[in-house]
Amino acid sequence: MLALSISVSLLMVLSSLSLQALVLQGRSLELVRQRRRLQEDRLMAAAQQLAGALQRRHRCLLPLAAEQWPQADCIAGGAAVAALGQGMAADQPWQLAAYRPLPGGSTSAGSAELLLRGGGAQAAYAVHWRAAAGELPRLLAVQELGLTGAK
């Protein structure tokens, strides 16, 4: 009788402990997702900040890769280029990892891939621009492509 009772008790306790293990796993997954959302929000703010700076002051750089920015005629000095390479958005520092035009663009419209790093994460964006004949390009949108891994 006692042995049967102990066996049944062990079974009940083990099954409820396995449920608790699932709960703990779920909590840790929730924390990971929450951190991910926070990083997405912060890096999106950084992407908006950089895109806004390009649109306001350096529209001529939109069709050029970041490596070509220091040689561009339309931007004065290395300090201005360096200021585009990093910043602070949503209380977090960010760095420009890459900005490169995507194939298929023309002088009247194009897109570029933007990679930003911050808070141990990296995120990718597509930046779309359009240019009227004889005018500098104007930004149309910053499209979020998602986190591309921790760096």
Next chain:
Amino acid sequence: MSLPEVLMAALVLVCSASASLQLWASGQSWQQGAELRRREHEGQEAQLLALQGRLAQLAGLPLAVDCEAAAAALVQQLAAEQPGLRRRGQGVVLELSGSDGSRRERWYDPAAYGLCAAEGGDGQG
């Protein structure tokens, strides 16, 4: 089978059943909360996508000459569909709150969508 043995078996069974029930109840309660939070996060993602969709629709059509006026016009225009949208700096921020006290906010610069006609001035994230 003696009486003390029966009593001991009953005691062991009652104690373990009580402990198991408590663990099951707390697990079930957490799972219900997790499901609620998951639905809230999905709703928040849908709200973000809806705002980004609206920004994409408006893209390239300046709402005002300077970006601050464009941000104000954007908040006014989207007030009904995005009640959490506020002005911040030269842009707008969408604030989203969860029932568990969690908060998200996304900052958007109207200049990044071609919504302000003028150049010059600093953004603020």
